[in-house]
Amino acid sequence: MTWELLDTWIVATAAMVAVACVLPGCFLYLSRQSMMSHGIAHAVLPGIVIGHLCTGQVETPALFIGAIVAGVICALLTRFLQNHSGVEEGAALGISFTFLFAVGLAMQRLLADDVHIEPSHVLMGNLETAVFNILFTDDLAPEAFWRASVASVINLLFIVIFFKELTFSTFDPNHADTVEARPRLMYYGLMTISALTCVVAFEAVGSILVVAMMILPPAIASFFTKRLKPLIVLSLAFALLSTLIGHLLSISLFGDIAQLLFRLPRSTSTNTAGGITLVLCAFLGLGILWKSISTRLQNHTS
Amino acid sequence: MSSTALEVNHLTVCYEKKPAVWEADMSVPTGSMAGIVGPNGAGKSTFLKAVLGIIPNASGNISFFGQPYKKVKQRVAYVPQRESVDWDYPISAVEVVLMGLYKQVGLFRWVTKEHRKQAEEALDRVGMLPFASRQIGELSGGQQQRVFLARALVQQADLYMMDEPFAGIDATTEKVILGLMQDLKSEGATVLCVHHDLPTVADYFDHLTMLNLSVVASGKMNDVFTKEQLMKCYGGRLELLTKLTDSLAKLEGLKGSPTH
Numbered sequence A: 001m002t003w004e005l006l007d008t009w010i011v012a013t014a015a016m017v018a019v020a021c022v023l024p025g026c027f028l029y030l031s032r033q034s035m036m037s038h039g040i041a042h043a044v045l046p047g048i049v050i051g052h053l054c055t056g057q058v059e060t061p062a063l064f065i066g067a068i069v070a071g072v073i074c075a076l077l078t079r080f081l082q083n084h085s086g087v088e089e090g091a092a093l094g095i096s097f098t099f100l101f102a103v104g105l106a107m108q109r110l111l112a113d114d115v116h117i118e119p120s121h122v123l124m125g126n127l128e129t130a131v132f133n134i135l136f137t138d139d140l141a142p143e144a145f146w147r148a149s150v151a152s153v154i155n156l157l158f159i160v161i162f163f164k165e166l167t168f169s170t171f172d173p174n175h176a177d178t179v180e181a182r183p184r185l186m187y188y189g190l191m192t193i194s195a196l197t198c199v200v201a202f203e204a205v206g207s208i209l210v211v212a213m214m215i216l217p218p219a220i221a222s223f224f225t226k227r228l229k230p231l232i233v234l235s236l237a238f239a240l241l242s243t244l245i246g247h248l249l250s251i252s253l254f255g256d257i258a259q260l261l262f263r264l265p266r267s268t269s270t271n272t273a274g275g276i277t278l279v280l281c282a283f284l285g286l287g288i289l290w291k292s293i294s295t296r297l298q299n300h301t302s
Numbered sequence B: 001m002s003s004t005a006l007e008v009n010h011l012t013v014c015y016e017k018k019p020a021v022w023e024a025d026m027s028v029p030t031g032s033m034a035g036i037v038g039p040n041g042a043g044k045s046t047f048l049k050a051v052l053g054i055i056p057n058a059s060g061n062i063s064f065f066g067q068p069y070k071k072v073k074q075r076v077a078y079v080p081q082r083e084s085v086d087w088d089y090p091i092s093a094v095e096v097v098l099m100g101l102y103k104q105v106g107l108f109r110w111v112t113k114e115h116r117k118q119a120e121e122a123l124d125r126v127g128m129l130p131f132a133s134r135q136i137g138e139l140s141g142g143q144q145q146r147v148f149l150a151r152a153l154v155q156q157a158d159l160y161m162m163d164e165p166f167a168g169i170d171a172t173t174e175k176v177i178l179g180l181m182q183d184l185k186s187e188g189a190t191v192l193c194v195h196h197d198l199p200t201v202a203d204y205f206d207h208l209t210m211l212n213l214s215v216v217a218s219g220k221m222n223d224v225f226t227k228e229q230l231m232k233c234y235g236g237r238l239e240l241l242t243k244l245t246d247s248l249a250k251l252e253g254l255k256g257s258p259t260h
Helices: A005-030 A034-055 A061-085 A089-110 A119-124 A127-135 A143-161 A163-171 A173-178 A183-221 A228-253 A257-263 A272-301 B044-051 B093-105 B113-125 B141-153 B171-186 B198-204 B227-255
Strands: B004-015 B018-029 B033-037 B059-064 B076-079 B159-163 B190-194 B207-212 B214-220
Touching: A005 A034, A005 A127, A005 A143, A005 A163, A005 A183, A005 A228, A005 A272, A034 A061, A034 A089, A034 A183, A061 A089, A061 A183, A119 A183, A127 A143, A127 A183, A127 A272, A143 A163, A143 A183, A163 A173, A163 A183, A163 B093, A173 A183, A173 B076, A173 B093, A183 A228, A183 A272, A228 A272, B004 B044, B004 B190, B018 B044, B018 B190, B018 B207, B033 B044, B033 B198, B044 B159, B044 B190, B076 B141, B093 B113, B093 B141, B113 B141, B141 B159, B141 B171, B171 B190, B207 B227, B214 B227
Parallel strands: B018 B214, B033 B190, B033 B207, B076 B159, B159 B190
Antiparallel strands: B004 B018, B004 B059, B207 B214
16 A cells, blocks of 8 residues: 555545535434435536536536536425425435436437536546546646535535524424524525535545435434534544545555556546445444443443 | 404415315414314314414415514414424524524524523523423423423513424423413413313313314304314214323323423
8 A cells, every 4th residue: 555645635635525515414414304415416417517518618617506506406396296296205306316317317418529527427426537637737736626625615604604594494494484594595505505515526426425425424423422513523523534544445455546547548436435435334333333332331320 | 462463364275285274264362372173184283384384375364463474473483393393403402492582693693691591591481491401302202392382482472372282291391381371371472272182171271263174163262162163173073082182181191201
């Protein structure tokens, strides 16, 4: 195992993506809408393709706007299906995000020549190629890192500014409505920053593993604390720790990525994301163990 | 102050085109202790939520103290059904109560010591001050209900709309709620409660609305709480229901006894 500059940037970028993911993830998890992150991560695809088509560039604000619009449409469509077709919430979400994702895939296929977005990269992400350019340019940091950092800052600002409103709205939206804490606005705000985050998380972990990055850290943290602020801080800590351990795992266990990159004409899809997710799952296992031990101890003493 | 705290005319609420509340008319005089009863699935909670604009209504006029709800939101406090929220949510009792002070705290501002003091006073009023910093999932059903009441109390509203506050609670909590309702009444406030337990209705309230999809009867307790009206509202189920609610109330009293 060798640690190179590329590894530093992979971990730094993954860490920023993790921070961006965890912040909305905590509130989605607490309002029992965990799968919404999964839905949005897929539903943003047509928005990205349209944003890309309009401008012909890969890194452009139009792409993010398209993604946000698609993400919010996913949330609206889910509500609509739930209210008007009588299907349960999970099914409504399943229908709306797969529909939007399929639209995105079809558009990609139809306009393949114009769209330089690899379907496999969308699904699996590709952290290695995302930061790879840093080796050949004089940039201070890879663009993927900057994007993730900006998303983290936006998410952090949103959560700090609207902390009360988000808490009230996710705990008891009906009451929040009667005290004018604007639960619907908060809901769509949360969907908006989730969509923004998903676009950033795409290139790092891919749309399949976004849900793990968003939901696993708060799920783990909730084993160790019953207070909201510590829960968010702990979630961040677990997420950051998992990016470091996950990458170490992937370069020691799954092979040296930097070398793979240079030997192969096209890089394999990231395994750092897989490593991160596996580490998070291991943390979750520890959390379950911790809970069963602590309840057993409590029963023993009382 | 207007003599009617709440006036509802022709309220209709639909779920997927099926009516849940149909052409409901009723009014609650200011200062009264009003109850809403009706069989399961009669649309009682729906009625309350529709009146508060939480769910959209298909038609109807609703006014609070002679004004539209939007203008007097701060004068109305809502106590939702206890089961409607996730009690595993990682917050403490006092933090729940602080939600009632949202408008006072305001957007872009933090909760101050003064707000916290108000919240603690409200918790004290319902006998929950010792549990202020407990995570809400660690409280018994009755204690959770009292936290919800404290959250409404800090709003210092003129009308309190409660959804089944007496459901599944212990004797202490029942006493607390009743005492509180008396206090609120003497302070000139109005209370409107969805209630499930027929045997206690006449003891708790002085105004009654019987709801079964539509309003069967509404008015002073003595005028409305009659066998004929009950038959109309509950149909043949009434006798079985009274027996059932009797035994259920006893059962729930046992179940809901405090664990702390």
